[in-house]
Amino acid sequence: LVPRAGTCYQQAKQVLHAAVPDRLQGRERETGILRQFLREHILGRRPGSLYVSGAPGTGKTACLSRVLLDCKDELAGSRTVVLNCMALGSPHGVFPALAQHLGLPVATGRERIRSLEKHLTAQGPMVLLVLDELDQLESKGQDVLYTLFEWPQLPSSRLVLVGLANALDLTDRSLARLGAHQAGSPRLLHFPPYTKEQLTRILQERLGQVAGDPVLDSAALQFCARKVSAVSGDARKALDICRRAVEVVELEVRGQTLLKPLPTGES
Numbered sequence: 001l002v003p004r005a006g007t008c009y010q011q012a013k014q015v016l017h018a019a020v021p022d023r024l025q026g027r028e029r030e031t032g033i034l035r036q037f038l039r040e041h042i043l044g045r046r047p048g049s050l051y052v053s054g055a056p057g058t059g060k061t062a063c064l065s066r067v068l069l070d071c072k073d074e075l076a077g078s079r080t081v082v083l084n085c086m087a088l089g090s091p092h093g094v095f096p097a098l099a100q101h102l103g104l105p106v107a108t109g110r111e112r113i114r115s116l117e118k119h120l121t122a123q124g125p126m127v128l129l130v131l132d133e134l135d136q137l138e139s140k141g142q143d144v145l146y147t148l149f150e151w152p153q154l155p156s157s158r159l160v161l162v163g164l165a166n167a168l169d170l171t172d173r174s175l176a177r178l179g180a181h182q183a184g185s186p187r188l189l190h191f192p193p194y195t196k197e198q199l200t201r202i203l204q205e206r207l208g209q210v211a212g213d214p215v216l217d218s219a220a221l222q223f224c225a226r227k228v229s230a231v232s233g234d235a236r237k238a239l240d241i242c243r244r245a246v247e248v249v250e251l252e253v254r255g256q257t258l259l260k261p262l263p264t265g266e267s
Contacts (some may be wrong), residue, residue, distance in 0.1 A: 005034075008210055008211070008212055008215055009246055009247075009249070009250040009253075011209075011210045011211070012207060012210050012215040012216075012243075012246045013243050013246055013247065015206045015207060015209045015210060015243050016206055016207070016240075016246065017239070017241040017243070018237045021062075021066075021205070021206070022066075023066075023205075024059055024062060024066055025198060025201045025202045025205055026059075026103065026194060026195070026197075026198030026201065026202070027059045027191070028064050030059070030189060030191055031063050031066065031067060033189055034050075034052075034063060034064055034067045034101055035067050035070070035071060037050050037162075037168045037187065037189075038067065038071060038075065038128070038160070039071070041126075041160045042074075042075055042078050042126045042128055042160055043074060044074075045126055045158070046160075047126075047151075047152035047153070047154075047157040047158060047160060048152050048160055048161075048186075048187065049149055049152050049160070049161040049162070049163070049186035049187065050162045050163070050186055050187045050188075050189060051055070051134075051163050051165070051170070051186040051187070051188050051189070051198045052061050052064070052162065052163065052164045052165075052189045052190075052191065052215050053164075053165055053166070053167060053168045053170065053188070053189070053190050053191070054073070054166070054190060054192070054193075055166055055193055055232065055233070055234065055238055056066025056166060056232075056236070057194075057195050057232065057233070057234030057235050057236040058191040058192065058193055058194060058233065058234070058235070058236055058242045059191055059194075059235060061132055061164060061192050063191075064130065064162065064164065068080065068130075069084075075128065076127075077125055077127040078125045078127065078128055079102070079125050079126070079127045079128065079130070079153065080127075080128045080130070081098060081101040081127065081129050081130070082104070082130040082132070083097055083098065083101075083129070083130070083131055083132070084132045084133055085131055085132065085133045085134055085135075085136035085137050086132075086133040086136050087100075088136065088137075091136070091137045091138065091139040091144040092139070092144060093108065094144060094148070095112050095116060096112065097222070098116060098129065098263075099112060099115070099116055102116075102119060103126070104116065104119055113147060113158055117151065117154065117199050120151055120154070120157055120158060120159045121154050121155065121157050121158070125158070126158050126159075126160060127158055127159050127160070128160045128162070129148075129159060129160070129162070130162045130163075130164070131148070131161070131162070131163045131164070131166070132164045133165065133169060134163035134164055134165040134170065135165040135166060135167055135170055138154070138170075148161060148163075148223060149163075149186060163186070168190060169260060192233070193229070193232060193233020193234070194228075194229060194233040194234070194238075195229055195233065196222070196226050196229040196230075198223075198229075198256075199224075199225035199228055199229055199233070199235060199238045200221055200225040202235055202238065202239075203216075203221045203224065203225060203239070203242055204221060206239070207221070207242075213247075215246060215249075216242060216245060216246065220245065221242070224238055224241050224242060224245075225238060227241075228241065230236050
């Protein structure tokens with residue numbers, strides 16, 4: 001750790017937050033697949049579904065957010081709805097939430113699902129539905145997940161569904177019936193844990209945005225990357241650790257500045 005003046009620590013802490021960067025290190029392949037999928041299905045007006053899996057902190061949500069931002073103009077003619085299933089309260093809560101986003105009249109139970117199906121198979125722009133934390137929708141009999149993943153298969157459907165979850169086997173475990181008719185099973189995209197090299201590059205790229213000498217030296221970054229990749233490969237964890245390290249050195253520097261001895265002769 002290199003002691004430095006106050007403002008650089010503020011900057012360093014800012015760049016180490018888990019915001020969506022302009023470019024995602026080590027995720028070029030996954031970003032390309034996501035972009036290609038959206039272009040193929042939304043612009044090509046082909047309904048379909050994609051299941052994105054990977055442990056927390058492997059860049060699933062960040063990658064998709066980046067692609068949606070980059071393709072904003074291309075997707076302007078379609079309707080995008082992003083829901084975090086963690087905030088829904090119950091698996092069945094996904095239906096009223098979606099109906100509200102699509103501006104459909106309030107309905108209940110079966111009626112609500114029927115009106116959504118009718119809406120998604122009527123004439124109109126393509127609808128992109130992104131469901132983050134999809135595993136929250138697991139329910140008895142998996143009826144919620146089945147209903148959602150069957151919608152893109154309906155005749156004249158205009159739904160493109162992208163689900164993100166931690167579990168690699170959610171589709172095998174919970175959606176086995178979909179696999180029975182191959183066209184119905186979602187396309188799979190897995191995000192592996194970040195490697196030591198990828199984590200080092202992520203940390204270097206973030207801290208490279210801070211002017212002046214490095215705030216954390218290269219050996220410290222590599223040590224952090226090695227430890228995190230051995231346990232989880234979670235980039236958020238690596239960013240957190242470095243942010244805490246910056247906070248520690250900032251406090252030490254502040255302490256030294258306050259405790260500087262006064263020039264001789266002054267009380």
